[in-house]
Amino acid sequence: MRFLLKLIFWLVILGIIAVLAIILVPAHRSRPIAQLPENYQSAEGRGQYMAIMADCAACHTGNSAQPFAGGKPIDSPFGKIYASNITPGKRYGIGNYSLEDFSAALRDGLRPDGSHLYPAMPYDSYRKLTDEDIVALYDYFMHNVQPVEQPVQKTALVFPFNQRWGIRLWNWLVLRPETGFTPPYNNAKLDRGAYIVEGPGHCGACHTPRDIIFRQKGFDASSPLYLTGSAVGGWSAPDLRGANSALAGWTDDDLKFYLTTGRNHYSSAAGPMNFAIRESLQYLKSEDIDAIVAYLQHIQTKAGPQQPVRDAGSTIAMLTKAEPSMPLGARLYLDNCGACHFVNGLGAPEVFPRLDGAAIVNAEDAAGLIYVILQGSRLPSTALRPEDLAMPGFAWRLSDEEVSELVNFLRTAWTNNAAPVTAEKVAKIRAQPYVD
Known part of the structure; x- marks a missing residue:
């Protein structure tokens, strides 16, 4: 007992010393900017x-x-x-x-x-x-x-944050000691792509999972978890390199067109990615987009054994027949979604995004899909595709129970295979401000 009390005492003392060190020791600054040539501009x-x-x-x-x-x-x-x-x-x-x-x-x-x-x-x-x-x-x-x-409003988080x-x-636990960029590939295009994605583009901030202290699980492709998907502001940021990544099957042209317009034959941008394309990616030089594409394609994980793919035919047949005995989710789909996304769930390339196999539909967290159904979405207007096509929101029309039924239909329709959601989750997301 006495030993235990002594141990607790010294642990408390060490804890106090550690806290005082954190408070009193000056924060470390990285190395200064290198001495650039005189009159450098x-x-x-x-x-x-x-x-x-x-x-x-x-x-x-x-x-x-x-x-x-x-x-x-x-x-x-x-x-x-x-x-x-x-x-x-x-x-x-x-x-x-x-x-x-x-x-x-x-x-x-x-x-x-x-x-x-x-x-x-x-x-x-x-x-x-x-x-x-x-x-x-x-x-x-x-x-x-x-x-x-x-002045801007002062950030006022709750204690202890x-x-x-x-x-x-x-910072001591998270920040790498080195600063600057060391080219890893000895290839000008790949190195440029790595620099943009890992550094100024900070793609990992959204697309890399975080641990219990909210540290990114990797800052470059040497980490197997880097860019394998996460969540930001309730949206699912998809896996960009895993064996079943959102980019699986995309050609270089597919990816480049998505990054510069927010759309392609497979997907359409929504949520924070919409903003990134509208305000940033569409303005990058063509050669820089090519470098990003080359890097992302280079770090793709090779696909393992193919999993059996569900047959989409049963969903197509059910929606085509439209019998009165159809489940509620399917009927809601026909009433609200089918005119644009069609009975095959493939939509129209670059206009109405496909839902069969879509990352947002099959995401582990369905929050992004629920957001879009409730609040709608608008494609970014870009130089290559100025049409800012919009999907209306259905929050005014569908109850929480109806949205959950629709979401659960979508997540199991055609070849999709994702877990169901509850009406309670929909209600929680409905109460949150829309993030774009």
């Missing part, structure tokens, strides 16, 4: 291009009339985090940041005063940004973005 437009590639506007533009002025709420598992003002305003923006301050924010999640940014800012991915690209971004934000002296000093421990 970024190529014209490089900084703006990098801001587009990194999709900075996705979080930091709350009002389109005030680019990068912040204020947009970012949903996290711990509450809403309000994106900061990153215009060169000197009072509320980053106008007083030095280049090293700017680099520390991007790579270490640190403000000039040493306080920590919440990891909603993907600095764990931005650590791979090259020095040259950081310099270009700094030059762009300091000299080409209009300063906006506007409002204790920013605790992020220091998270």
